[in-house]
Amino acid sequence: AQSVTQLGSHVSVSEGALVLLRCNYSSSVPPYLFWYVQYPNQGLQLLLKYTSAATLVKGINGFEAEFKKSETSFHLTKPSAHMSDAAEYFCAVSSRGFQKLVFGTGTRLLVSP
Amino acid sequence: GAGVSQSPSNKVTEKGKDVELRCDPISGHTALYWYRQSLGQGLEFLIYFQGNSAPDKSGLPSDRFSAERTGGSVSTLTIQRTQQEDSAVYLCASSLGDRGRSGYTFGSGTRLTVV
Numbered sequence: 001a002q003s004v005t006q007l008g009s010h011v012s013v014s015e016g017a018l019v020l021l022r023c024n025y026s027s028s029v030p031p032y033l034f035w036y037v038q039y040p041n042q043g044l045q046l047l048l049k050y051t052s053a054a055t056l057v058k059g060i061n062g063f064e065a066e067f068k069k070s071e072t073s074f075h076l077t078k079p080s081a082h083m084s085d086a087a088e089y090f091c092a093v094s095s096r097g098f099q100k101l102v103f104g105t106g107t108r109l110l111v112s113p
Numbered sequence: 114g115a116g117v118s119q120s121p122s123n124k125v126t127e128k129g130k131d132v133e134l135r136c137d138p139i140s141g142h143t144a145l146y147w148y149r150q151s152l153g154q155g156l157e158f159l160i161y162f163q164g165n166s167a168p169d170k171s172g173l174p175s176d177r178f179s180a181e182r183t184g185g186s187v188s189t190l191t192i193q194r195t196q197q198e199d200s201a202v203y204l205c206a207s208s209l210g211d212r213g214r215s216g217y218t219f220g221s222g223t224r225l226t227v228v
Contacts, residue, residue, distance in 0.1 A: 032213050043204060043221040051214045090156065094213045100146060100169060101206075101217055103156040 002027045002095050006104035014112050019063075019078040021107050023091030026072065033074040034092045034101065035065055044090065050074060061085070086111045115139075117220035119205050125226045126195055134190040134223045138207030145188050146208075146217070147180060151201040159203075162188060163210055195227045 007022040025031055032051050036044040048059025055067040065076045074091060091104040118137040126132050138145050147159040158172040162182045173179070177196075182188040192199055202222040209215045 034213065034217070036219075044206075044219040046216055046218075049213065049216065092156075099144060099163065099210070100158050100161045101213060102158065103148075105155040 002031065002093050002102045004091050004093050004102055004104035006091050006107050008107055009105065010108045010110060012110040012112065013081045015083055016080050019081045019085065019109065021076040021089050021109065023074045023076065023104060024072050025074060025093045027093055027095045029095050032094045033067060035059065035063070035076050036090045036092065038088045038090065081111050083111050083113070085109060117205055117207050117218050119220035119223050121223060122221065123224045125228060128197060128227055129194055131191065131193045132195055132225065134203050134225070136188045136205030136220060138186065138205070139218055142207035142209055143185065144208045144210035145182060146206045147190050148204045148206065149201045150204055150222070156204070197227045200225055200227045
């Protein structure tokens with residue numbers, strides 16, 4: 001079975017500060033990992049994905065994530081937060097034999113001036 | 114099409130009525146997924162199609178929920194005898210069926226309100 005745990009339902013940062021959103025996964029086989037962003041009243045937009053190539057993955061809007069197998073983690077980071085980054089972020093996993101995406105419960109990022 | 118299209122974008126229905134939600138996936142995407150997003154519940158998997166078959170319908174909450182896909186393209190999610198707890202945003206996604214290696218693309222969702 002696969003699962004994803006996102007630590008912190010809400011994360012608050014100041015504009016210009018480092019963004020760190022945590023994601024840990026559980027999978028019995030090598031996973032594919034994803035981060036999605038959802039702005040209010042919109043659908044999900046793919047930020048980045050890990051599919052067993054480079055462990056450091058760069059995505060859109062300056063976000064990146066590092067796959068760490070030993071820690072079963074795939075944390076999302078951005079060096080400097082912008083007001084427009086305020087949204088809900090979802091980590092998700094898919095694994096061999098399991099076609100569907102399994103999502104974490106989401107982390108709402110709040111950015112203050 | 115260029116993206117995943119869902120209709121209607123909003124639906125208000127009376128308790129006990131049936132509703133149909135439509136998803137038009139990206140052309141050539143063999144896999145199609147339905148998810149439900151409720152307040153405070155996160156994203157809940159409902160059903161997955163590969164072509165016209167549904168190998169995994171484990172997430173359908175009750176026998177009031179059903180889905181079909183025809184021509185390997187359009188899918189319809191039907192909820193019979195709607196209840197207030199069915200109120201949620203229903204999201205559809207499609208992919209090439211390679212576990213997401215090439216990406217899952219989501220539609221904007223249908224917001225269902227049962228009154």
